Amino acid sequence: MFDYETLRCIWWLFLGVLLIGFAVTGGFDLGTAILLPFLGKTDTERRVIINSVGATWEGNQVWFVTAGGALFAAWPMAYAVAFSGFYLALLLTLFALMMRPLGFDYRSKLPSEKWRGNWDKALFVGGFVPALIFGVAFGNLLKGVPFHLDNDMRIFYDGSFWGLLNPFALLSGLLSVSMLALHGATYLQVKTEGDIQQRCQKAVLILAIVTLVIFALAGFWITHIEGYKITSTLLHDAPSNPLNKVVEKSAGLWLANYQQQPLLIVIPSLGFMMGVLTILLSKQQYLKSAFISSGLTITAIILTAGVSMFPFLIPASQSINHSLTVWDASSSHTTLIIMFWVTVVFLPIIIVYTSWVFRVLSGKITLAHIQNNDHTAY
Numbered sequence: 260m261f262d263y264e265t266l267r268c269i270w271w272l273f274l275g276v277l278l279i280g281f282a283v284t285g286g287f288d289l290g291t292a293i294l295l296p297f298l299g300k301t302d303t304e305r306r307v308i309i310n311s312v313g314a315t316w317e318g319n320q321v322w323f324v325t326a327g328g329a330l331f332a333a334w335p336m337a338y339a340v341a342f343s344g345f346y347l348a349l350l351l352t353l354f355a356l357m358m359r360p361l362g363f364d365y366r367s368k369l370p371s372e373k374w375r376g377n378w379d380k381a382l383f384v385g386g387f388v389p390a391l392i393f394g395v396a397f398g399n400l401l402k403g404v405p406f407h408l409d410n411d412m413r414i415f416y417d418g419s420f421w422g423l424l425n426p427f428a429l430l431s432g433l434l435s436v437s438m439l440a441l442h443g444a445t446y447l448q449v450k451t452e453g454d455i456q457q458r459c460q461k462a463v464l465i466l467a468i469v470t471l472v473i474f475a476l477a478g479f480w481i482t483h484i485e486g487y488k489i490t491s492t493l494l495h496d497a498p499s500n501p502l503n504k505v506v507e508k509s510a511g512l513w514l515a516n517y518q519q520q521p522l523l524i525v526i527p528s529l530g531f532m533m534g535v536l537t538i539l540l541s542k543q544q545y546l547k548s549a550f551i552s553s554g555l556t557i558t559a560i561i562l563t564a565g566v567s568m569f570p571f572l573i574p575a576s577q578s579i580n581h582s583l584t585v586w587d588a589s590s591s592h593t594t595l596i597i598m599f600w601v602t603v604v605f606l607p608i609i610i611v612y613t614s615w616v617f618r619v620l621s622g623k624i625t626l627a628h629i630q631n632n633d634h635t636a637y
Contacts, residue, residue: 264495264586266595270333271585273602275565277329281322282561283442283554284613288312288319290443292359292386293436295379298447298458305379306367311450313363315616320356321609332598336501336588337572339414341396344404347420348392355388386443387436394435397564398428401484401513403576408501417577427480434473438557441466445537445550463541463549467556471534474560478527481567486512487574493586501587506579513567523566530559 261269291312299305331338342349358381366378402425405418444462447455491505517523533556540549568574570585589595 261596261599262496263592263595266592266599267495267585267589269599270329270589270595271569273606274326274329274333275562276606277322277326279558279561280609281319281326282439282557284322285316285319286390286439286557287442287446287550288316289386289390290439290441291447292382292443293390293440294443294447294459294462295386296383298444298455298462299379300454302372302375304455305375307451307455308447309363309366309382311447316359316363318613318616321613325609329598329602333590333595334572334583334588335590336412336414336499337583340404340406340416340573340583343414344406344416344418345396345399345423348396348423352389352392355385355392358382358385386439390436390439391432394432395423395428397435398431399423399425400568400573401431401481401486401564402427403485403487403508403574403579403582405576406573406581407575407578408581410502412501427477427484430473430477430480434470434477434560437466437470437473438553438560441470441537442550442553442557445541445546445553448541448546449550460541463553464538467534467538467541467553470556471531474527474530474534478563481513482511484513485510486515486567487571487579487582488512488515489570489584493584495586497587498591499587499589501581501583504580504584504587506574506582508579516566516569526559526566527563530556530563533559 291308295305295308299308327338330341362378362382362385366375366382369375404416405422406414406416408414441463444459444466448459448463451459485508488507488509489504490507493504497503533552537549537552537556540546540552572583572585572588574582590598
């Protein structure tokens with residue numbers, strides 16, 4: 260039904276949809292955890308915040324797991340490089356994510372203030388660390404990852420964990436933290452009331468400004484970062500072989516796609532417009548609209564990175580000709596077509612299920628709800 264070139268493009272889009280799906284759905288519960296120590300002044304208020312995501316946070320992880328599975332199935336070499344090069348960072352992310360179910364399940368088992376305070380810190384770590392590392396990973400993709408391939412396609416990672424913590428990657432990490440915290444604040448505005456909601460409104464203003472400033476700074480910085488460009492002829496429907504190309508590396512090349520297709524500038528512009536709109540909608544008490552707008556801000560920021568890098572998936576910072584691209588690092592045509600139909604069946608189910616859960620559990624979590632349901636609330 261689809262030729263190899265088309266399938267590769269479709270799977271690049273699928274991967275983007277899954278990453279955005281996780282950032283938008285899982286992002287607000289990570290953001291909520293980040294804001295927990297700052298917006299909850301009492302134990303009851305912190306329980307309100309925790310309960311606002313208590314019914315949905317596990318389901319949101321489906322997007323993350325599915326994105327990892329899609330990367331493994333469609334881009335196995337990219338999966339291998341990512342899990343080799345970012346191994347310690349991903350392991351740290353896994354340990355941080357493990358704090359979340361433990362915190363949700365055990366926080367209210369004892370009335371001790373110290374016990375609950377320690378689990379609140381664990382939930383904060385479980386939100387902050389993954390958000391930071393996801394952003395750092397994207398920053399390193401834009402900088403290039405130090406790996407190379409031998410003639411047998413074996414992957415060799417030439418960097419270190421500390422090398423991932425370069426200034427631009429850390430800036431990208433802060434952008435990830437701020438935009439997810441913004442999304443969490445807009446979500447809490449919808450789910451809470453009273454003092455917590457007022458604090459959320461202030462947080463939305465601050466976090467939206469911080470997000471837009473960092474996004475603008477990253478955009479300026481990217482013009483001075485060495486980007487990548489394929490300079491040799493590369494068949495888009497040929498069998499995958501990352502070694503059969505020549506790549507150029509120089510400052511400003513990540514802007515080449517915008518120069519060739521000027522309409523693409525709409526994507527980063529949308530990020531700024533949606534960020535400003537989130538502030539305005541929050542101030543005018545259009546809370547659900549502000550939540551949608553913050554989700555669109557996240558979407559535009561992620562799309563900006565993806566469009567800038569296309570067709571590169573993981574650029575190689577040293578052996579630049581070994582960079583992995585959409586055209587030469589995918590699975591076979593047969594694998595992509597089988598996985599395409601699997602995705603066509605199951606992705607709508609995930610979307611419908613997620614939408615249904617949010618619609619059913621869209622009510623506010625109040626102080627009275629926590630006090631009247633003490634035996635069931637977190």
